[in-house]
Amino acid sequence: MTRPHDETDPVEHDPTGMRALLGSLGDPGPMPTDLVTRIEAALADEARRAGTWPAPAAHDGAPWPSALPADPDAAQVLTLRRRTRWQVLAVAAAVVGVLGVGGVVVQALRPGGLTASVGMSEDSADAGAASGPEVAETGARTLLAEDDELGVVVLQSGRDYSTASLAEQVRASLPWDGTGRRASSAPTMQAQAEGPGKALGPVGTAAGARSCAQGLGVPDRDTVVVDLAVVDGSPAAVLVATAESGRRTVWAVERTCSVTQADVLGGPSTIM
Numbered sequence: 001m002t003r004p005h006d007e008t009d010p011v012e013h014d015p016t017g018m019r020a021l022l023g024s025l026g027d028p029g030p031m032p033t034d035l036v037t038r039i040e041a042a043l044a045d046e047a048r049r050a051g052t053w054p055a056p057a058a059h060d061g062a063p064w065p066s067a068l069p070a071d072p073d074a075a076q077v078l079t080l081r082r083r084t085r086w087q088v089l090a091v092a093a094a095v096v097g098v099l100g101v102g103g104v105v106v107q108a109l110r111p112g113g114l115t116a117s118v119g120m121s122e123d124s125a126d127a128g129a130a131s132g133p134e135v136a137e138t139g140a141r142t143l144l145a146e147d148d149e150l151g152v153v154v155l156q157s158g159r160d161y162s163t164a165s166l167a168e169q170v171r172a173s174l175p176w177d178g179t180g181r182r183a184s185s186a187p188t189m190q191a192q193a194e195g196p197g198k199a200l201g202p203v204g205t206a207a208g209a210r211s212c213a214q215g216l217g218v219p220d221r222d223t224v225v226v227d228l229a230v231v232d233g234s235p236a237a238v239l240v241a242t243a244e245s246g247r248r249t250v251w252a253v254e255r256t257c258s259v260t261q262a263d264v265l266g267g268p269s270t271i272m
Contacts, residue, residue, distance in 0.1 A: 144228070147206035151221075154209050156200075156228040163232055163252050163266030170240060170250045171271045201255025203237045204228060212257035213241060216264070218249075228255065231265055240271075248272045 145154040161169050202208035209226040218224060218241040227238045231252045239251045248271045254263035 144200070144204055145206040145209070147210075150206050150210045151223040152206040152209045152213075153223075153225045154204060154206060154228070155226070156204075159227065159229040159238075160233075161229055161231045161236075161238055161252060166231075166238070166250060166252055166266050167269035167271050170238065170248075200228060201237070201257075203239075203253070203255050203257055208258070209239070211259040212237075212239060212253060212262065215257060215259040215262040216241075216251055216253070216268070219243070236265055246272060 142156045143153070144156055145152065159169075159173070203212050203226050209224055210220075212226070213222070213224045214220070216239065218239075222241045222243050225240045225242070227240075228235075229238055230236065231238065235255060237253050237255050237257065239253055239257075241249050243249075249268045250271055251262075251267035251269075252265040254265065257263045
């Protein structure tokens with residue numbers, strides 16, 4: 001039984017707000033040609049297979065047989081084949097439906113898409129530089145170390161921080177903190193060559209950063225991000241610890257910071 005459409009409730013009624021949300025997305029552009037080709041080929045293949053199956057005969061009222069066919073394997077294969085066909089069609093339809101409302105999904109699956117979505121790509125860093133701390137001309141951000149077991153990310157941004165406004169500066173530039181990312185590629189050749197040497201100090205390594213965090217009293221379960229930068233005009237490091245609750249605490253420390261000597265320049269300050 002069908003219900004007549006209530007003319008007082010327009011077709012475009014959108015109680016969930018999804019139409020407005022999708023409408024705010026930018027133009028995703030055309031679907032990739034190779035993806036269209038694969039979907040069309042899969043649908044055509046399944047349509048051909050469906051056409052080879054005999055149509056079911058009308059039921060004559062006789063009781064259905066209770067015994068299994070002589071070849072039970074054949075019946076099992078047929079059942080699985082039908083299930084697979086509908087699964088393929090459902091997946092293909094879902095892909096078309098998703099891509100039809102926005103190519104953001106495709107972008108997220110491409111190289112760099114996921115990191116870009118959390119503000120970790122080089123382009124997003126450059127775009128956010130204006131609202132965050134100043135970035136020195138020679139201070140392009142570099143990933144020096146990342147250790148999932150230690151829960152540590154070490155970056156070198158060359159940003160110019162001030163202890164007087166440390167919390168505000170870090171809050172404005174939070175996209176650089178990178179916590180929760182998957183392990184990335186190996187540290188840069190510069191980091192491998194210099195290690196915990198003169199230029200970077202102990203906090204330039206994942207183990208050194210965790211040691212510094214321990215010296216600051218940061219629990220081992222908290223994630224730690226260290227930015228080797230400039231604080232009050234001198235080379236230093238900014239350490240951000242993120243607790244399981246999401247609370248972030250920031251310190252400015254000397255690059256010699258360790259478990260036995262924290263060498264705090266500023267903080268701790270809570271930025272959430």
